[in-house]
Amino acid sequence: MEYAKPHDASVLDDYEPNTEEERKLVRKIDLYLLPTIWLMYLLSYMDRTNIGNAKTAGMATDLDLDSDKYSIALTVFFIGYVVCEVPSNMILARSKPSIFLPTIMFLWGCATIGMAWVPNYKALIGLRTIIGVLESGFAPGILLILSSWYKPEEQAKRFGVYISAAILSGAFGGLIAGAIEQNLDGAHGLAGWRWLFIVEGAATAGWSIIASFILLDFPNNTKRLSGRERELAIKRLQYSRPAITDDDKMGHLKALKLAVTNWRTWVFVVGYMAVVGSSTLSYFYPTLVLGLGYTSSLTQYMTVPIYLAAFVCTAANSIVMDKKPQYRGYALGGWMSLSMLCAIITCVVYNFQARYALLVVMASGLWASNALSLAYASTTFGSMDHEVRGIALAIVNAMGNLAQIYGSYLFPDADKPKYLMGFGVISGLCFTGVVSYLAMQLLLRRYPH
Template sequence: MGTSNLMDYIKGHESAPGEGKLVQKIDFFILTFCCLSYFMNYLDRSNLTAAYVSGMKTDLKFHGNQFNVINTCFTVGYTVGQVPSNIALRYIRPRYFFPGMMLAWAGLTMCSAAAQHPRDLMAIRFFQGIAESSTFVGTHYILGAWYTETELGKRSGLFTSSGLAGTMFGGFLQTAIHSGLNGTGGLAGWRWLFIIDGLITIPIALYGLFLFPDTPRSTKAPYLSDHERALAISRIPDEKEALPLNFSFLLKVLSSWQWYGFVMLWVIAGETESFSSNSLISLWLQKKGGYTVSQLNDYPTGVPAVGIVSTLFWATLTDYYGGKRYLVGYFITVVGLVTSIMILVAGSQNTVSFVAYYLAGTVYACQATFFAWANDAMRFQDETFRGVVLASMNMMSNAVNAWWSIIFYGATYAPYFTRGMWAMIATCIALGLWTTGLLWMTVKAEKKRLAVSGEAIEAKEANLEGRNTETLSEKV
């Protein structure tokens, strides 16, 4: 990175002429596509739960924990695809890769409408998980490539919120489809949900194919001028020489504190989301009984709604305070402890449980802020290294969640999930401790980087001063 750019990072980055207009453009074209993509990503995931409580369970004769096994099959596929997806961005332009994966999962979503047995969905959801694995970690990789550390939190928050909006909208959509299309063409309402979700994904994929701007150094977007492309590159660190994907690269990744620190952070934090990501409120409502199909679909939408508010609040606040993402770790520690204890003591008191499940939605704030924290900490690293660490975070988290949900939140444990609540308490305590340790490591690493950078600047200035003195002596 040039001296002036380095000093901008040290001081917090100063706006350059035309930078505001550039950010507005990339906000529009990157965030619209990524947010719509993630919206559909979550809509296509949450529709399984909506379909399950709206007739699919009976039609396909589910029994035992088959519903959880289907979710696990998706999680396994999703986990397997994480690192390969981010590595693929090194070889395939994002505007081709992302839409291609979207078309794949749209087709698989529509195939779900033809399922005749739970095992059909197990196979479909596995491959759907592989296709959908590109969106979350891939977008965080792209956001880290375009935005500065004072811009990243809010954008990450908007992106994450779009997924939560997909979860929330899925409940209302299923309600509308069940009441309006159930029986149309001889198909149950839950089958129409899969068909419609797949169809509305296709136009978004086509939009990305034509207008997504790739990365600052590879963009050929027609709406960016030559000056804006150069400005976009000046906002990010100098390009590091791409590391070959060999055993040495693997050793670099696995010997780095960033890999262990941020992967374990997201493994722990990912399980604090278990209240919501495993649809516990839906299973709780169904097990308690006495609720209509509309209520079973509508009541759970309050959880992602709370998550959206919490995500945007914390993403904006941590940007305002110069990237203090660790604050969210302590917030989640407290909220997670409170909500799990509330459910343990609530028993049959529905009001207390409703409050606890909705309050647990605030934990979703960790998605945006923790991935922004990782992007901030690796801003000066090789791009492939950064992409692999980001992908590994989600990969390892989902690898744990694949069995965690069955052991602690199986459908047979509804409505109280006592075992899961105790696991949640332990997880929250671990998160508070790990956040403290990771904060110490990131502060230490940043001080070391600034010291090395300062020495490099001083050496360069001394060298330049020496050459100027030498030139002056020659003239004399």
């Protein structure tokens, strides 16, 4: 890898920042990437989390699932998901996102449809494992794409848009689950929860085909931009951060070694594991809300305000943090502290209405932290070689999602209605996140490169 000074004239030639030409290019990049990625991720997250809606809609009864079996069904998804993330990004860094990502999306959409016909618990485990392996390439791939197209000061808003899809998928998932349970239950002899998998899986497979005609590849190989636009896209990134010459001859093993031996990777791993481990709470929103005493279908609708509040907080936070990127570590410490406080209070407050309000605030802090932590990692890794950056981001995302394996055991049925273990662990994870991101803020001031 060869590093160049950020403003080296020999590298940047006649580049001038923030021209009308550049603003027009950014709008064009946004138009190609953001709506496509947003809907892809919304459908991805719905396919990943719809098992929570299906559980309360009758799947647990039909397949004879107790809380241990349900936790295992959650866990097997993340085993394949975590193991395959890094290899997937190593492949993606040397291929075309417009082919790779829609292909795996189409396949997991078909597997989701297959969930509608699972006859028993073993079949459920098998398909959840397959979907986990297929989805493993999506999230780290999107992280690599966004970090390859946007300047550091542009990324918080874009990652906010990306994460908002996961947030709103929870809201839409609840609305769709409620509507399907009410209107399709028993249609053609299939239970409502089975129709949930059919509808959402078909939407995923259908959109993957459309996305393959829209999604951008990388700045140096996309065919959807002109030669001049590709040149400008590369120059503006070189200007905004320590320029780096990607080494196509580096090799996968050397790239992996550079990513693994960078201390920044592991500080972000600890912080993101805290964020994601705490966010496994989202899989239990329907279960926790059911404790309020609502009917099954109304429970699906009552999860919607949780996600809408999280969406507003994430959007506001992303806009502010692009204007004040130097304070991202402090902001993450603040959001995680807020969620930690709510988790602690929940352990001592047993009024369900009060707990619901605390759940709304807690979720807002965790979702805002999720989006900002990804933007923070992406910009910090900005000076890395293309493949090294892809591997580092995949490691952070993979290890972060490793937390979902033990997080899926935080709210067993035996702990209801107080769920003290779950909220106690979440408060501890939030504290770990606070320490990690504040440490990163201070360390990057001393060791910026």
